[in-house]
Ligand SMILES: NC(=O)C1=CN([C@@H]2O[C@H](COP(=O)(O)OP(=O)(O)OC[C@H]3O[C@@H](n4cnc5c(N)ncnc54)[C@H](O)[C@@H]3O)[C@@H](O)[C@H]2O)C=CC1
C-alpha cells in the first residue's frame with residue numbers, strides 16, 4: 227500500500243495516526259514534523275514516528291503518502307512549506323474537519339500533486355501530542371472526499387490505509403460532507419461553547435451554583451466546550467456557509483420549542499423528545515457510542 231508515510235502536525239490527530247500505523251501497519255516507515263519545536267521534542271520522546279524531522283521539506287522527502295494534521299486554517303501554509311521536498315508521485319491527504327475550503331487550499335498550493343482530502347470522524351476534546359492513542363480510529367467513520375479526476379488506484383490505496391487503521395470508510399462529495407458535518411458536529415460544538423459561556427456569565431447571579439450543581443447535561447456540554455479554540459475557530463471560519471444554513475434551520479426549530487413551552491404545549495415537547503430518544507437508542511444499538519475520551523485506552527468500550 228504505502229511504504230513511507232509523512233505526518234505534518236503532531237497533535238491529537240497526527241500523534242494518533244503515528245501510533246496507529248506503528249500498531250497496525252508494521253513495516254511502514256513514518257516521519258513527522260510539527261511547526262512547534264516543543265511538540266517535535268515531545269514527539270521524539272513519545273516515539274510517535276520512526277523519525278521526527280526539523281523541517282517539513284525533510285519530513286516529506288521519499289514519502290508516498292503525506293497527511294496534513296494541522297488546523298484547517300493552517301493547511302495552505304503547511305502545504306506550501308513542504309512543497310519543495312514533495313516527490314511527484316506522492317499522495318497528499320489531510321484530516322481537517324471541513325472539506326471544501328481545505329480541498330481548494332491544498333489544490334491551489336500543490337497544483338501538480340494528487341490531493342485526496344479526508345476526515346476521520348474521530349476525536350476528543352483533547353489536543354497535543356500527549357493526547358493521541360492508537361485506537362482512536364477503530365470502528366469510526368473516515369469520510370474521503372476525492373476530487374472528480376482522482377485516479378482510482380490512488381483512492382483505493384487511501385481507503386485501504388484508513389481501513390487498516392480500523393476505520394470504516396465512506397466516499398462523499400466535499401460540499402455534502404460540509405453540510406452533514408455542520409449539523410452533526412460543528413453546530414453541536416457551537417451550542418456547547420455558547421451554553422457554557424451563558425452559564426458562566428450567569429455565575430454572578432447564581433453565586434457559583436451553575437458550576438457547583440452542574441448535572442449530567444451541562445457537564446457533557448463542558449467536555450465539548452473544552453475543545454481546542456484554534457481548531458474550532460478555524461472550522462467556523464472555513465465552513466461558514468454550511469454552518470449558517472444549518473444554524474438557520476436549528477434556530478427555527480428552537481423557536482418552535484420556545485413557543486411550545488410558552489403555550490404549555492406538552493404534546494409538541496413529548497413528540498420531539500420521543501423521536502430524539504429513539505435516535506439515541508439506534509446509535510447505541512449500532513455500537514457507535516464510543517466517543518468517550520477513554521475509548522481505546524483500556525476502557526470497557528474497546
Ligand atoms: N480534535 C479532534 O477531535 C479532531 C480534529 N480533526 C482535525 O484534525 C486537525 C488537527 O487537529 P488536532 O490534532 O486535534 O489539533 P492539535 O492542536 O492537537 O494539533 C495540531 C498541531 O498542528 C501544528 N501546526 C499548526 N500549524 C502548523 C503548520 N503550518 N505546520 C506544521 N504544524 C503545524 C500545531 O503546532 C499542533 O501541534 C484539524 O484540522 C482538525 O479540524 C479531525 C477529527 C477530529
Ligand SMILES: O=C(O)C(=O)Cc1ccc(O)cc1
Pocket residue numbers: 322323346347348349350351411450517
Ligand atoms: O469529542 C467529540 O465529541 C468530538 O466530536 C470529536 C471530534 C471533533 C472534530 C471532528 O471533526 C471529529 C470529531
